[in-house]
Amino acid sequence: MIMQRRTFTGSPIALQGPDRFADRMRRISDGLLDEGALVTTNWRINGGRAPWFALRVWTGREKAVENSLTAMGVQSLVPMRKGPDLRRRGRVIEGQMMPVIHGYVLVQMVALAEYLAGLLGVEHVIDVLGGCERPMRLSDKEISRFNALARNGDYDWERPVALVVRAGDPVWITAGPFCDRKAVVVTPSKKGRGDVVVSIDFMGGQVPVTVPLALLKKL
CATH class of the missing domain: 3.30.70.940 (NusG, N-terminal domain)
Known part of the structure; x- marks a missing residue:
């Protein structure tokens, strides 16, 4: 016992x-x-x-x-x-x-x-x-x-930006902590200024980030 x-x-x-x-x-x-x-x-x-x-x-x-x-x-x-x-x-x-x-x-x-x-x-x-x-x-x-x-x-x-992006467009981030990384537009800006939401492929996952439209370059 x-x-x-x-x-x-x-x-x-x-x-x-x-x-x-x-x-x-x-x-x-x-x-x-x-x-x-x-x-x-x-x-x-x-x-x-x-x-x-x-x-x-x-x-x-x-x-x-x-x-x-x-x-x-x-x-x-x-x-x-x-x-x-x-x-x-x-x-x-x-x-x-x-x-x-x-x-x-x-x-x-x-x-x-x-x-x-x-x-x-x-x-x-x-x-x-x-x-x-x-x-x-x-x-x-x-x-x-x-x-x-x-x-x-x-x-x-x-500040106006001469860039038009749509949801799903691939873009390139040109500066900052995500510089030289590819992203995909999730929520675009229709006014040619302001912010857009992009999704960045990072460490095997998708990271959503809100960035200025001026920070992007279309691929």
């Missing part, structure tokens, strides 16, 4: 002390980010060029994530453009600034998985594009070019 033990000694792991598990994980993430930022800074001082990566974040929280990373000493960037103008009672109200590509924040950091994993502890961050082990790298040159085009107004919502 097997006797069943009904009592246990000791305390469950992660329940001792006043700290919550989530709090300890956040401290670990913050520590990794601090270390990664320091390593990246030293890299730049010594003439190195750390690669850039794209973080997928909650739409509408791009600047909040950028500000959080900047406060931690992590180089980050959200290229911005002017949004659609509002027309009310014959008046035109200029559009507010908005991200060129919604739901993404660019970061520059030494390409070590443990440092990139620390980014996942930042509020509103969903994941690293491509994963922490094999993330999609972006060159410093391409990020500078993309940001310069955005600041120049090339991706402003109201």
